Structure formats: C-alpha cells, structure tokens
Amino acid sequence: MTFDPSERVRSVPPSGIRRFFELAEEMDDVISLGVGEPDFSAPWAAREAAIGALERGQTSYTANRGKRELRAAIAANARRWDLDYDPDEEVLVTAGASEAIDVACRALVDPGDTVAVAQPCYVSYRPAVTFAGGEVLDVPTRAADDFALTPAALAAAGADEADLLLYCYPNNPTGATMDRSEMAAVADFCREHDLAVLSDEIYADLTYEGDHVSIATFDGMRERTIVFNGFSKAYAMTGLRLGYALGPSEVITAMNRVHQYTMLSAPTTAQHAAIEALDGCREAVAEMREQYDRRRNFVLSRFEEMGVDCFEATGAFYVFPECPGDDAEAFAEELLAAESVAMVPGTAFGAGGEGHLRASYAAGLDELRDAMDRIERFLG
Amino acid sequence: MDDRDILELLSEDARHSTADIARLTDRSEAAVEEAIADLEDRGVIRGYTAVVDWDAVVDDDERVRAHVECNVTLDRETSYRDVARRLAGFPEVEGLRLVSGDYDFALEVERDSMREVSRFVSDKVAPLPEITQTVTHYIMETYKQSGHRFDDGDDDDRLSVTP
Structure with a gap:
C-alpha cells in the first residue's frame, strides 16, 4: 500500500x-x-507577557473560542473601526488569520459552491477554497483602478452568480487600500447579488492615507460579512500564530465547530501575548x-x-x-x-x-x- | 509645517542624507534643507554626534566614564543655573542635568583613567563653594545608549521570500 x-x-x-x-x-x-x-x-511587552504566562505555568488549552479576556479585548479594539461584536458569541480566536479563513471556507462552502476571489491576493485563498471543495472564481483587479475592487470587475468576472466573495484590503501584494466610497460600491453589489463576504483585514492597522474602512460597517452588510484580522502584521507576531474572526453568532458557531476539532484552541502562550499587545502596545x-x-x-x-x-x-x-x-x-x-x-x-x-x-x-x-x-x- | 518628523529622523541617524530625508518625509530636498537650517539657527538642533561603543575600540581600554552625583546649596545670589554654568564650563563634563531626588546635578565625566576622574572630582568639582557632596559612580559596562543597543539585538531569522 x-x-x-x-x-x-x-x-x-x-x-x-x-x-x-x-x-x-x-x-x-x-x-x-x-x-x-x-x-x-x-513588542517587548507582548513578549514579556508570553514569558510570564510560561513562568506561571499557563500552558493548558483555552476555551475553543479563545480566552474570554482576549475576546473582550479584541471586541473592544474592533470598535476603532466602528465594528461592534459580542465577545461571547461573535469572536473566534484562531491560529493566525489563515486558519480563520480556512475554517470559514470549510464551514460555509459546499461542493460546487463558487467563491469569488479578488486578485492578486495572498497565496492561501485559492487552496482554502479548493480544500473545502469549492470552485474559485478569479476576479482580477486592475492597475487602472489602483487595484481596488470595483463592481465592474466583479460583474465582468461573473461574481453576481457566486456564493461568497473573498478579498483582502489593505491588500497583499499590491498595497492597495479602499476608501469609503469604493467600499460602499462593493457593498451595494454584494447586497444586490446576495453575496456573503469574507473580508481579510489583517493589514487594517497599516493604512497610511485616511482611515481603514470595513465593509461590515455598511447597512445590511454586518449579517453577511466575516471580518478576519490578527496579530501577525501590525503587532509583528507572525510566528506566534494568532488571528481571529468576527461575525454573526451563527457563522462563528459553525466555524467553531470546525476549529474545535482541528485546532481545539489557538496557542495559549500567544493568547497571553495578544492580550498584552492589545492592552499595552498601541x-x-x-x-x-x-x-x-x-x-x-x-x-x-x-x-x-x-x-x-x-x-x-x-x-x-x-x-x-x-x-x-x-x-x-x-x-x-x-x-x-x-x-x-x-x-x-x-x-x-x-x-x-x-x-x-x-x-x-x-x-x-x-x-x-x-x-x-x-x-x-x-x-x- | 511641523518639523518633528525631520527631528525624529535625524535623532535616529544624523547621517541621513538630505535627499533621503526628503524621500522619507515626502518633501522636496530644498524644503528639508531649509527646515534643517532653521532648526539649527533656532538652537533646536544643538549638534550632531556619533553613538560610539568605546569598549569596541581596541586601544581605548583606558577611557573611563563616570556618573557623578552632586548636591549643592543655594543662596539668594546663587541659583542652580549659576552652579550649572560653572560645572558645564569644564571640558571634562560631557553631560550635565538637574534632576529630582536625592541629589541635584547628574554629571557625566569622561577621562583617560579612574585616577584622572577622581582627581577632577576632588580638585575641580568638590571645592566649588556651592557643592556640599559628591558621589562618583564608575560606568562598568554600557548595554544601550541613545536608543542603540550595544549587543547584537534581535537576529533577523526570517525566510528570504515569504507570501
């Protein structure tokens, strides 16, 4: 064999x-x-918190969804972007934002479902959809639009027929961001064509002109959006592997069902570092x-x-x-x-x-x- | 325009070229030159200096640095400023600050030997009429100065290409 x-x-x-x-x-x-x-x-304070947690012997599993204290800190932090989520029902802490995206795909995608993916994009999106049994619909963005996602690009790719839309802004690899009016146009498209959105906002803190705008803040979008973020980029904690998803209670519950049987809980030491990162490393x-x-x-x-x-x-x-x-x-x-x-x-x-x-x-x-x-x- | 960004860049590295400061702050080179000249004229920028790890200079093992605490007594005619002026006049004094706490002045003194440092303190500083007490602390090892670590810091162990 x-x-x-x-x-x-x-x-x-x-x-x-x-x-x-x-x-x-x-x-x-x-x-x-x-x-x-x-x-x-x-940041040194976050590293110290990790060391302290190890010294105190805090090496057990945490709750599947992540430590309550961390979820509360994540929810409080998200208010900076006008995002309001309940730490008990609407936050899932994962081993990096990549795990959160993978878990979301596995929780939401059935064989034959189509996920429209704005590109160019991070290399794990396509495999995450494929491993979940879904089909990727390429939605190329254009240099002429400064690599912003537009309703025209979505329509040209046929995304109106897709089940989900997955994108990342601020964007890897282009460095593009989307302002309020550009994002509003995408939100209109999603509502009109009943698209749910997987919004990777891992670089939200690294926005240099104007404020970061999340699609979940537009009317009628919160219930159809999962926001992904984490500690790898702005907090320089890549190797500690810690991210999170914010979304309506029912989708977070579905994602948690996959997460608990895959990961059980995100790395405990990293969760201690993350609490300090949010609390003392601004x-x-x-x-x-x-x-x-x-x-x-x-x-x-x-x-x-x-x-x-x-x-x-x-x-x-x-x-x-x-x-x-x-x-x-x-x-x-x-x-x-x-x-x-x-x-x-x-x-x-x-x-x-x-x-x-x-x-x-x-x-x-x-x-x-x-x-x-x-x-x-x-x-x- | 606020020139704080220029000051921060020069504080990090005084050898940044004007052209690079212009690129980093999204200004024109002429504007940066003008701003720096103005900061110098107004005495905001007092000088440019290198952060040297003297212990790494092979033939410099004799150089001795010390922090000297000084207590002073003041009267109606003599202020801290007057005492500071007298202390700052000595070329042996590299740094001078008025501090809160158990003593008044913190001096940084640098000489070629411990003997020279102690002679300077006992012959020049202690005899000043306003000085009531001195305590000399010899610096044994420097780990960090002006924001620069003297060990190798954190290694860059990142992979060369990652998504």
Whole structure:
C-alpha cells in the first residue's frame, strides 16, 4: 500500500512563490524585498507577557473560542473601526488569520459552491477554497483602478452568480487600500447579488492615507460579512500564530465547530501575548506604522526617480511597481542573479498580477537604500 | 509645517542624507534643507554626534566614564543655573542635568583613567563653594545608549521570500 494524495491536494499546484524562494535561499547576501512579514520583533511587552504566562505555568488549552479576556479585548479594539461584536458569541480566536479563513471556507462552502476571489491576493485563498471543495472564481483587479475592487470587475468576472466573495484590503501584494466610497460600491453589489463576504483585514492597522474602512460597517452588510484580522502584521507576531474572526453568532458557531476539532484552541502562550499587545502596545504599533510609512515614501520616491511606474500604495507594507521588462518572472530572476535583490513576480499572487513585482518594505532603511541602489544600477 | 518628523529622523541617524530625508518625509530636498537650517539657527538642533561603543575600540581600554552625583546649596545670589554654568564650563563634563531626588546635578565625566576622574572630582568639582557632596559612580559596562543597543539585538531569522 502506498499513499496516494487526494484529488483535492493534487489539484492545488505548488505555491508560485516556492521556486523563487528556493532560488533566493541558494544565494548568500540576498537583500530581500520578498518578505511578507515585519522586520520588527513583537513588542517587548507582548513578549514579556508570553514569558510570564510560561513562568506561571499557563500552558493548558483555552476555551475553543479563545480566552474570554482576549475576546473582550479584541471586541473592544474592533470598535476603532466602528465594528461592534459580542465577545461571547461573535469572536473566534484562531491560529493566525489563515486558519480563520480556512475554517470559514470549510464551514460555509459546499461542493460546487463558487467563491469569488479578488486578485492578486495572498497565496492561501485559492487552496482554502479548493480544500473545502469549492470552485474559485478569479476576479482580477486592475492597475487602472489602483487595484481596488470595483463592481465592474466583479460583474465582468461573473461574481453576481457566486456564493461568497473573498478579498483582502489593505491588500497583499499590491498595497492597495479602499476608501469609503469604493467600499460602499462593493457593498451595494454584494447586497444586490446576495453575496456573503469574507473580508481579510489583517493589514487594517497599516493604512497610511485616511482611515481603514470595513465593509461590515455598511447597512445590511454586518449579517453577511466575516471580518478576519490578527496579530501577525501590525503587532509583528507572525510566528506566534494568532488571528481571529468576527461575525454573526451563527457563522462563528459553525466555524467553531470546525476549529474545535482541528485546532481545539489557538496557542495559549500567544493568547497571553495578544492580550498584552492589545492592552499595552498601541504605542509600539504606532511607532512601527510610522516607520513603514516613511519607508513607503522612500521606496515610492526611489522608483519614481528611476522612472519605474508604481501606483501610490497606501496600505500594508508592499508596493507593486510595474515590471520594467516584458516578463516579470524573468526580470525577477535576472535581478536576483545580477544584483542579489529579491522581489516577487506578481504572477505568484494570481490573476491581475502579470507585469508587476511585489516589493516589501518590511526591511531596515539601510537595506532598502542598498536594494534601491542595486535596482537602479541593474536598470542602468 | 511641523518639523518633528525631520527631528525624529535625524535623532535616529544624523547621517541621513538630505535627499533621503526628503524621500522619507515626502518633501522636496530644498524644503528639508531649509527646515534643517532653521532648526539649527533656532538652537533646536544643538549638534550632531556619533553613538560610539568605546569598549569596541581596541586601544581605548583606558577611557573611563563616570556618573557623578552632586548636591549643592543655594543662596539668594546663587541659583542652580549659576552652579550649572560653572560645572558645564569644564571640558571634562560631557553631560550635565538637574534632576529630582536625592541629589541635584547628574554629571557625566569622561577621562583617560579612574585616577584622572577622581582627581577632577576632588580638585575641580568638590571645592566649588556651592557643592556640599559628591558621589562618583564608575560606568562598568554600557548595554544601550541613545536608543542603540550595544549587543547584537534581535537576529533577523526570517525566510528570504515569504507570501
């Protein structure tokens, strides 16, 4: 008897980022603009809270939904974005926002259901839908719209017939954000066509122009939206694996049924860190955000000076310049070989990413300066 | 325009080029130059200095730094400011602050040996008529200064490419 991977697993190709990762890993002294996580460590107070919890021997499971104290802190924090959720019924703490999205797909998607996915997007969305037995409907966003999701893009893709819509704003990989009027138009489309929404807002705190707007704040949207967020990005806690979902009681209950049999509960140590992160690390988060904003200005200026077209990304820690060559994958490989600078080709993030490169500015200023000098030399 | 962002950047790294500060703060280079000149003229920026780990300088193992606590007595003709002026005049005094608590002035003194530091304190500081008491603390090890850690800090153990 040999193991035979399931059809579902076989139908998911290896991550498009994987091959590029292997190329970069083989080289010494790579300056990487290819990293999708903060270059900061978690705020010290949060790390101390984790250490303290370990010292006190708090190493047991928590409630399936997460510690009550953490859920209360998450609900209180969400009010900053005008989101109002009951910590007892409407919050689920998960092992990263990725788990929350996977659990939502498994809780909501039946075989044959269609999930419209705005792209380019984070690499785990398509597999999450596929593993749940659903069909992905590609909804490419356009450079001409600054990579915002529009009713026109949804209609052109046929999303009016879909069951669910999944997107991420502020966006990885483009750095795009959506303002109130753009989001209102998407909300109208969803109501009109009875679409439920999986709204990944993991980068909400990293919005640099104006305030983050959640689709769940529009009339008639709260009952049809699950909001995903977590501690990986703004709190620089990627490796602690902690995220959460906010949604109506019945959907959180359904998700919890999957979560409790998969994960039982999110990592306990990380939950202690997260309570402190929400309670005592706002200043550290604001400081990191300010650093990112400056680097964003820096990177955008340097690309502009080089004559590389790059729309003004206003969120997350990515810019998404147009590739100066014809083929972004070839360009990225040549740049890596010639100057040891890693940028990820936009095609790794799905439809709509062609002809673009993702440059992460989650790197120190010295590294960014060096990387930009090398790119400039490469373009010579 | 508020120049706080320029001050923060220069406090982090005084060697940022004007061009980079312009990029980082979304200003023109000319505007940054003008702002810095103005901050210097107004005495908001008092100088530019490097954060040096002197222990890492091989032939500098003799350099000695100390914090000196000073208590003073004041009278109708003599204020803290007057005493501070006299203390600050000594080139041996690298830093001088009036503090709350058990003593009045905190001095940072730097010399080539412990003997020179103690001689400076006993010969120059203690004899001043307003000084009533001094306590000298020799610095044995510096771990962090002006926001810079002197150990290697946290390693960047991130993978080179991640989604």
